[in-house]
Amino acid sequence: MSSDTRFAYAFGRFLITPIARLVYRPRIEGRDLVPRSGPVIFASNHLSFIDSIAIPVSAPRQVHFLAKSSYFEGRGIGGWASKQFFRSIGAIPVRRGAGQAALDALDQQRRLLASGSAVALYPEGTRSVDGRLYKGRTGVAFLALQTGAPVVPVGLIGTNVIMPKGATLPSLKERITVRFGSPIDLSHHGDPASGKARRAATDQIMAAIHALSGQELAGAYNDAPALDISARTQTEPVSTH
Numbered sequence: 296m297s298s299d300t301r302f303a304y305a306f307g308r309f310l311i312t313p314i315a316r317l318v319y320r321p322r323i324e325g326r327d328l329v330p331r332s333g334p335v336i337f338a339s340n341h342l343s344f345i346d347s348i349a350i351p352v353s354a355p356r357q358v359h360f361l362a363k364s365s366y367f368e369g370r371g372i373g374g375w376a377s378k379q380f381f382r383s384i385g386a387i388p389v390r391r392g393a394g395q396a397a398l399d400a401l402d403q404q405r406r407l408l409a410s411g412s413a414v415a416l417y418p419e420g421t422r423s424v425d426g427r428l429y430k431g432r433t434g435v436a437f438l439a440l441q442t443g444a445p446v447v448p449v450g451l452i453g454t455n456v457i458m459p460k461g462a463t464l465p466s467l468k469e470r471i472t473v474r475f476g477s478p479i480d481l482s483h484h485g486d487p488a489s490g491k492a493r494r495a496a497t498d499q500i501m502a503a504i505h506a507l508s509g510q511e512l513a514g515a516y517n518d519a520p521a522l523d524i525s526a527r528t529q530t531e532p533v534s535t536h
Contacts, residue, residue, distance in 0.1 A: 323353045325475035325507075329447055331356055334408040335478070338435050338500050339449035340428055340508045341417035343458045345465060346451055350415050353473040359407055360415040361400055401438070408442045415449075418500060419517045422460055428501070428510035429517040436496035440487035445478035446500055450507025474507040 329335070337350060337358060351358045407414050416438075418431030439446050452472040458465040479499060485492040505512065 320470050321349065321353060322470060322472040323475075324472065325477075326353070326355050328475050328477050329355050330445065330478060333411055334442060334444035335413040336408070336435060336439050336444050336446045337413060337415040337449050338418055338431075338446050338504065339415060340451055340504050340510065341419050341422050342426065342451055342455035343422065343460070345454050345458045345471075346417070346422075347415070349451060349454055349471060349473055350449060354413070354475070356413055358413045358415050361403070401434075404438055405442060408438070408444045418497065418504070421518050423455070423510075423513075423517060424460055425513075426455055426510065427513040428505055428508060429513045430515060431497040431501040431504075432516070433490075433493040433497045436481060436484075436493045436500060437487050439481045440484065440492065440496060443482060445480055447478050448476035448500060448503035448507055450474040450476070450504055450509070452508060476503050476507050479503060 335356075337354070339346060339350060347360050350360075404414050404416075416435045418435045419429045420432050423429060435446070438444070450472075452474070453469055454471050456466070456469050457471060481496040481499065484496040484499075487493065
C-alpha cells in the first residue's frame, strides 16, 4: 500500500469516525474480540451502501474492502472528492466482471492478507433487498482456507433502515448496531479445492453471522454477485460492495 493511501485512510478515519459516531450513535458490540494484528477476514451481512462505512469506523483496526473502480475515476472536484473519500475508508478499486477482473480482485485480497491486513467481504454477494439473510457463496471461505486467515463474523442491524437500497441520503432518525463475533478458524474443514470443505466452511460463517444479526433466513441465494470468480479458482463468487 502506498504512503498516500495510508495517509488518506488515517486522515479520513480521523475525520469520519467521530462524525459517523456522533450522527448515527452506533452500538458497537464485540470490538474486543477482533484481533489487533495479523490477517483477518471480516464476513458480514449486507443490507445497505453504508455497511462499508459502518464496519471501518467501528472496527478497532484498518479494514479494506473492494469497491467499484468507477468510484475512483470521476473527473473534476466531485471525482476527486469521491476518490479521496473511498480511499479514506480503506476501499480498494476493482473492475466488476468475470474472468480476469475477478481473478485480479481475488489476488488483491490475497496480497492484503499476506501483508497482515484485514479485508471485509459480503458472502451473500450483494445487498439484501428484503432484509433477509441469504445463503453464503463460497468465495469468502475459499479465501480463508487458502490463506489460513481467521474469519470475524459481523452482524449489521438497522443500516437498511437508515439508508435503504435506492436512497440517495441516509436518515438521521435511527441508530445502527455493529456486532463483531469471535474469530473463526476454518482450517479443520480441509482442502480449499474441496467443494464440500468450502460449503461446510461457508455454512459455519453464515450461521455465525445469523446469530449476530438475527435476520430471517431466506434459504436461497441472492441476486448474482458483482464479481464471478472463474473456474480456475474452483470456487463460487467472491463479492464486492
